[in-house]
Amino acid sequence: MSVSGVDRQQKDLTSGMVYVPEGSFIMGDDRFPRESPKRQEWTAGFWIDRFLVTNAEYLRFAEATGAERPAHWIDGCFPDGQDNHPAEVSWTMADQYARHHGKRLPTEAEWEKAARGVDGRIFPWGDTFDADRCLTWETSAITGVHSEPVDARPLGVSPFGCEQMVGLCEEWCSDEYSGYEHSHHSSVGYGVGMRVLRGGSWIFPMTHARASYRCFEEPDLDTSGYGQLGGPGFRCALTEVPS
């Protein structure tokens, strides 16, 4: 393939993605055992979706490939008017979607870097919680709203340009949930096949909307019967294509 061919291919693949350059960033938070230690981590440059993968995008994928649909969808489809809301799926389904598109799920470190930039801030926009910049329990407790469009919170944008990183729905990362290297904390949940979830959701308060907050679920999470509870969503990442 010619150099221009590679360029063109990368351009198609990276449409709708933002580029996070190689380098170190501050990861973790010493105030919380599962997030410590706070340290410098290095990542290579990578691309990551600006927005969460939507219901409409996932449906197109399912129609084209026969892939499994979210178990909580009714008659194989998401609710009317929610085309632009996040697709809420199992880790396995998210991983398949990403691979089908020549991409992958972000690592935990990539996700955190995309969410908080390099300066160790607590939330994507800074150090102070702001209920207007993300959909969390602080809002849902009153409004009962459990989902919204993936582009509904432009003011919640991260330093690298990703939106809805925190709140709305948790996001799958590629990593198995385990203790950080050099952590003194142990947990029965580490190293038993759980996958990492990041970013909190409408059901969780500000504690979970921090960029360093970590949660987990089983990869084949069955969302049938979840109804209004919804499930985790995801966005895709892409290792830089060498030119």
Added chain:
Amino acid sequence: MTPVEDTMVWIPGGVFTMGSDLFDIEAPIREVDVPGFWIDRLPVTHEQYYEYVQQTGVPMLPDWPEDGPAAEIANHPVERVTWWEARDYASWCGKRLPTEAEWEKAARGNDGREWPWGDVWIEENANVWDSAKPLGVMTIPNGARVGNSSPYGVIDLCGNVEEWVEDEFLPYEGSTAELPSTLGQCRVLRGGSWFYTSEMARCSFRRGALPTFSGYERAGGPGFRCVRS
């Protein structure tokens, strides 16, 4: 009649350190004076709440089958109770819900500790998502984690089920927290639950929910314990 000492714990009057600077909504850290009170050693169980339902005809709880809670969960803390229901149960017993300050004092004593047992998180002591999910449990029986005891000997304040307290959910005096003003319609929940990770089970953690909130199928919901002045 059962002596009060068998089921309740006396919390002596006096100041304690309330709040935390980890989150705006828990700040500021300050001294709060709380008169002495009795508090239930354990949260109200399914069995106790079902007996109340049978005696008074109040509604059954959302996750119960028609013939009442399964025998296996009889001694688990009751969950999916609204604030109104918790309050009615407390009055029926001649008790009331704790205030936020009473709940937090019962949980952490007067040394400002982060967890009922001290300042270091010990996973074995509390039933929260960190271990509940990998162990495949939701609620567990009252008192099942022997380390989950406060300086006064109050059991299971941390994890298992969240507990309703009396207060409206408002920023503390002197707080800089910027939250929707409508949150004042909410009542406070304390202690976290099996569905939430450890950060929400800290002694000073607080969140609000509407008094009609009863949680969600597959995510559980609030329980409570009572106090007496």
